[in-house]
Amino acid sequence: MVEVITTLAVFFFAALLEIGGGYLVWKWLREHKGKIFGFVGGAILFAYGIVPTLQPAEFGRVYATYGGIFVIMSVIWGYWVDKKKPDRYEIAGSIVVLIGVAIMFYYPR
Template identity: 75%
Template sequence: MIEVVLSTLGLFFFASLLEISGGYLVWKWLRIDKRKIFGVIGGLILFSYGIIMTFQPADFGKVYATYGGIFVVSSIIWGYWVDKKKPDRFEIIGSIVVLIGVAIMFYFPR
């Protein structure tokens, strides 16, 4: 069981890195820098995010619902590391609540 949890969490966090970094490059292209290369690279990274998600062992709806929670936490981490925005206590509490929900949805036995 622990191997499944670690591999699926690894896939979820890798996918979130791809989605957030790809979206960030598209954001940079359209809102900040205007160089098309940011958009092209960002689009390719976003495409690869979609492929990585297919490696999850569950069905589409369950995977994407769970991923939503991982995305929330990853976005807070991205904001801290890249945008240098320290999360406040409510963002941290909310992230913990989301992770509890993720664990219940994806990992509790049926």
């Protein structure tokens, strides 16, 4: 159980870094915020590239699973930061994705 909690924490931390870094770069380029937004966003995205290496599985499985976590975190980010309430299809799709990645990453082999 500890391994599941640890791997989930790493997945969610990686998603937060990627979405947060990407958001800052978005602000810099699309909304003409200062260059510091781009620099900090780029540094955060670099850190994101390191975090998934902390996972115990091989690259393909880690990144496929992370993709599912990213979907869920993107919907949550949209709700908290962009103030966009997810519709029922976004929620249903997120649940389907979460079930899929849980099977892919955690099913015993």
